Amino acid sequence: xxxxxxxxxxxxxxxxxxxxxxxxxxxxxxxxxxxxxxxxxxxxxxxxxxxxxxxxxxxxxxxxxxxxxxxxxxxxxxxxxxxxxxxxxxxxxxxxxxxxxxxxxxxxxxxxxxxxxxxxxxxxxxxxxxxxxxxxxxxxxxxxxxxxxxxxxxxxxxxxxxxxxxxxxxxxxxxxxxxxxxxxxxxxxx
Numbered sequence: 001x002x003x004x005x006x007x008x009x010x011x012x013x014x015x016x017x018x019x020x021x022x023x024x025x026x027x028x029x030x031x032x033x034x035x036x037x038x039x040x041x042x043x044x045x046x047x048x049x050x051x052x053x054x055x056x057x058x059x060x061x062x063x064x065x066x067x068x069x070x071x072x073x074x075x076x077x078x079x080x081x082x083x084x085x086x087x088x089x090x091x092x093x094x095x096x097x098x099x100x101x102x103x104x105x106x107x108x109x110x111x112x113x114x115x116x117x118x119x120x121x122x123x124x125x126x127x128x129x130x131x132x133x134x135x136x137x138x139x140x141x142x143x144x145x146x147x148x149x150x151x152x153x154x155x156x157x158x159x160x161x162x163x164x165x166x167x168x169x170x171x172x173x174x175x176x177x178x179x180x181x182x183x184x185x186x187x188x189x190x
Contacts, residue, residue: 003023007019011042067169
């Protein structure tokens with residue numbers, strides 16, 4: 001069996017990033033910092049990345065997507081794209097948490113701490129993932145560049161290939177801050 005060709009991508013933070021890997025080889029990677037606009041940029045970014053290697057969607061063996069924790073909307077964008085693409089392409093999509101991807105990049109002896117709002121970070125331990133003050137994390141691993149994170153996401157999927165994967169799902173440490181409107185909906189005039 002030849003090495004799988006996997007497209008990994010991530011929109012779980014203030015970036016849009018993607019990488020194309022085949023086995024141990026990184027064929028291409030790209031990362032763009034952006035506070036907003038991941039939904040509008042993601043598909044174009046993926047198309048551009050594939051075209052740099054003359055790869056078509058049909059050539060892919062699998063997809064990999066960052067599932068968080070991170071930005072609620074960004075996570076939903078990436079996971080939704082991966083699920084839709086996997087369904088349309090008939091290939092598996094692997095959901096990779098930010099902890100799994102960053103662990104591949106973190107120097108030995110450091111703590112993986114994923115940035116969160118208000119000078120907080122997400123950390124994972126024996127009691128599960130939680131949100132803590134960044135000041136409480138000693139020896140935090142450096143934050144990877146978005147392109148490096150996308151490569152790590154794809155490499156995590158290579159390590160799982162060819163296992164059957166359930167559809168990717170968002171990995172939330174805490175509930176979203178958004179809430180439904182409390183106002184009554186307007187009356188419908190017929």
